[in-house]
Amino acid sequence: MQAIPTRDTDGDLARRAAQGDRMAFGVLADRFSGRIFAMLYARTRRRMDAEDLTQEVFIRALEKLHRLREPDRFGPWLFSIAVNAHRDHWRRKKATEVFSLAWRKKSPVASPPEAEEKVVSRQFWDRVHVLAKRLSATEREIFFLRFVDDLSIREVAEILGKSESAVKTHLYRALNKFRGETSLRDWLKGDGES
Amino acid sequence: MKENHVDPRRLAWMIADPDRLDPGETRHIAQCPQCRARVHELEEDLARLSLAARRHVPDVTVRVRLPATATRPRVRDRFNLPVLASAPALALAAALVLVLTVVFRPVGPGLQDVNTVAPALSAYAPDPEMAEALSLADADLPGEYLDMVDITDGDSFQEFFEFAAPLPEEDLTGGRLKKGGFPC
Numbered sequence: 001m002q003a004i005p006t007r008d009t010d011g012d013l014a015r016r017a018a019q020g021d022r023m024a025f026g027v028l029a030d031r032f033s034g035r036i037f038a039m040l041y042a043r044t045r046r047r048m049d050a051e052d053l054t055q056e057v058f059i060r061a062l063e064k065l066h067r068l069r070e071p072d073r074f075g076p077w078l079f080s081i082a083v084n085a086h087r088d089h090w091r092r093k094k095a096t097e098v099f100s101l102a103w104r105k106k107s108p109v110a111s112p113p114e115a116e117e118k119v120v121s122r123q124f125w126d127r128v129h130v131l132a133k134r135l136s137a138t139e140r141e142i143f144f145l146r147f148v149d150d151l152s153i154r155e156v157a158e159i160l161g162k163s164e165s166a167v168k169t170h171l172y173r174a175l176n177k178f179r180g181e182t183s184l185r186d187w188l189k190g191d192g193e194s
Numbered sequence: 195m196k197e198n199h200v201d202p203r204r205l206a207w208m209i210a211d212p213d214r215l216d217p218g219e220t221r222h223i224a225q226c227p228q229c230r231a232r233v234h235e236l237e238e239d240l241a242r243l244s245l246a247a248r249r250h251v252p253d254v255t256v257r258v259r260l261p262a263t264a265t266r267p268r269v270r271d272r273f274n275l276p277v278l279a280s281a282p283a284l285a286l287a288a289a290l291v292l293v294l295t296v297v298f299r300p301v302g303p304g305l306q307d308v309n310t311v312a313p314a315l316s317a318y319a320p321d322p323e324m325a326e327a328l329s330l331a332d333a334d335l336p337g338e339y340l341d342m343v344d345i346t347d348g349d350s351f352q353e354f355f356e357f358a359a360p361l362p363e364e365d366l367t368g369g370r371l372k373k374g375g376f377p378c
């Protein structure tokens with residue numbers, strides 16, 4: 001997704017948007033929606049879910065924008081909304097599967113990874129999710145925010161409301177698990193050359 | 195180079211937080227091509243991961259739509275939710291579980307009562323994953339989610355059904371993440 005070219009910083013736009021400037025918020029939405037979608041896709045692996053959640057994130061942001069004290073931190077703030085939107089989605093999904101199963105008395109409705117996912121993409125995400133399962137919940141969220149969503153340690157700390165020191169400690173543990181994921185690492189080396 | 199190389203695990207501090215390395219380790223890495231190469235390889239693989247994560251995301255087919263008035267949409271239901279699982283039906287199912295719990299509660303006083311819900315739930319869910327899903331549906335998330343700093347390390351994925359990593363029930367400018375996150 002292409003960001004709309006403008007000299008306005010995120011903070012400038014967030015300040016104007018907080019005062020009711022919907023165009024400014026629209027620019028922010030265009031600027032961030034691609035990254036938010038990618039972040040949510042990495043966690044759900046379902047395009048439609050990720051799109052719906054992306055939409056939900058921006059609606060939540062619009063509702064709460066007037067309460068953002070530091071407009072210059074709009075980006076991390078938006079990601080924190082996305083992290084929680086995903087968490088809520090996960091809980092809704094689990095609850096739904098529970099009652100779906102209770103009703104049907106058979107296996108939960110398999111919700112396979114994105115059916116349209118290309119073979120090569122599926123290979124990638126399958127390997128990433130093998131790594132994800134080796135990480136604790138905290139390591140996983142921190143590692144993904146840092147290296148899949150490409151956020152800085154400071155931003156990750158802000159998003160999760162944790163100290164940078166704690167983030168670094170979890171990141172260190174996660175990095176060592178990533179280091180041992182030879183299948184993923186070998187695949188990545190080949191992917192870069194393809 | 196005669197001296198021992200830095201423990202490969204500790205080399206990850208070069209990426210996470212170089213200040214955590216001992217001065218001796220830092221000195222060694224600065225002078226040792228092999229240790230530097232190991233760090234470099236890890237950095238390169240992480241860069242490839244970030245790149246691949248962008249490359250292997252499908253195209254977005256819809257643009258974010260902003261409503262005239264801010265109202266939250268419902269996420270489309272794509273879980274083949276049966277009619278039973280509508281809101282009133284959820285309440286009905288909860289009541290049913292309660293009735294079963296009362297009807298089949300073990301006779302006798304004491305600690306047995308504490309676990310009476312579990313057998314009733316397991317009637318619906320014989321496998322452990324289902325039982326956990328049921329408990330998650332009603333109860334709060336495991337303590338692990340609630341205190342991310344004191345989390346114990348290790349493979350705790352049994353507590354998950356998939357990759358999703360729920361976050362603490364905290365406030366986010368009117369929602370969650372209040373601890374130092376974004377005060378409002």
Ligand SMILES: [Zn+2]
Pocket residue numbers: 198199200222223226227228229230
């Ligand atoms: Zn060395």
